[in-house]
Amino acid sequence: MSVLKTVRLTKNYGVKRGVKDIDLDIEEREIFGFIGPNGAGKSTTIRMIMQLANPTAGEIYLFGRQVRGEMPELRRKIGFLPSEINLYKDMTGKRLLEFAARSYGLELKRTRAFEYAERLQYDMNQKVKTYSLGNRKKLGIVLSVLHNPKLLILDEPTSGLDPLVQHAFFDLLKELNEGGTTIFFSTHILSEVEKLCSRVAIIREGIMVRTEQVADLASHSRRNYAVRFAEQGNCIERFRLAELDPDVAFQDGVHHFATQLPIHETLRFLSQFEIADISIAKPSLEELFMEYYGKGVSAR
Numbered sequence: 001m002s003v004l005k006t007v008r009l010t011k012n013y014g015v016k017r018g019v020k021d022i023d024l025d026i027e028e029r030e031i032f033g034f035i036g037p038n039g040a041g042k043s044t045t046i047r048m049i050m051q052l053a054n055p056t057a058g059e060i061y062l063f064g065r066q067v068r069g070e071m072p073e074l075r076r077k078i079g080f081l082p083s084e085i086n087l088y089k090d091m092t093g094k095r096l097l098e099f100a101a102r103s104y105g106l107e108l109k110r111t112r113a114f115e116y117a118e119r120l121q122y123d124m125n126q127k128v129k130t131y132s133l134g135n136r137k138k139l140g141i142v143l144s145v146l147h148n149p150k151l152l153i154l155d156e157p158t159s160g161l162d163p164l165v166q167h168a169f170f171d172l173l174k175e176l177n178e179g180g181t182t183i184f185f186s187t188h189i190l191s192e193v194e195k196l197c198s199r200v201a202i203i204r205e206g207i208m209v210r211t212e213q214v215a216d217l218a219s220h221s222r223r224n225y226a227v228r229f230a231e232q233g234n235c236i237e238r239f240r241l242a243e244l245d246p247d248v249a250f251q252d253g254v255h256h257f258a259t260q261l262p263i264h265e266t267l268r269f270l271s272q273f274e275i276a277d278i279s280i281a282k283p284s285l286e287e288l289f290m291e292y293y294g295k296g297v298s299a300r
């Protein structure tokens, strides 16, 4: 079942670019990553899903129902962590959590909030105005999961968390997911996607460039070649290697290039010449992302 779906979701900020034609479809129990560089449009998309910003065009479906105006019964099934958290500063974290629990008809001590706080090393007895960024984030996280939501939407949840707390937080997310919570989170950090997600959507300059299984990302046809020919020296021009890759480079006797051509075609081309040594490697996930981020990849 689709838990969160957007169809051609678009937001224009006057003449400024927001996001265009965002199509997401997140299945029940997925951990889905929404990755893109700063300013790509992640928060804009999430704010529309959470009805904090009005779409210019497009549709949003939550749990199979189209979102139109306020829908408090849907909101109760969702846990949300905004990228910037504004909270009542004169209250302690505990008071705020009590307040939030009550709004869901729950008693704080009957929720798992104390356990979560301990796992995230969060002292809920301090007043919010004394909080560091990390502590605000921790409170935001506990607030977002307090009511055991079916869908958790997290906008850059790890910024401000130290590595130890991040680790505890990821464990918590995995556990919630195993318990049935669908998770959608935005990030610009690739390793977070690799660690947690089954699928990922890549957004760049307001446009989704790809949605893919994380496991499939590294298995694309592009391969990195390193070739040493029997003939000494730089053979790029002599062997017309730029036909395989205009960015071919020669270093320490080895020719380096990458191509999406089928391997057998590349080898057929290269075997016109005497090869002393060759290695063929899959690109790393990091390289693939840099390609999606950096170059003009056509939207699909």
Ligand SMILES: Nc1ncnc2c1ncn2[C@@H]1O[C@H](COP(=O)(O)OP(=O)(O)OP(=O)(O)O)[C@@H](O)[C@H]1O
Pocket (backbone or CB within 6 Å): 013, 016, 017, 018, 036, 037, 038, 039, 040, 041, 042, 043, 044, 045, 083, 188
């Ligand atoms: N309220 C606003 N008014 C005008 N432009 C906005 C507004 N909010 C966002 N934008 C613009 O929309 C684009 C997308 O911004 P958004 O905050 O959604 O990106 P992001 O992917 O969440 O970035 P980051 O990782 O830096 O948080 C940017 O060009 C930004 O300047």
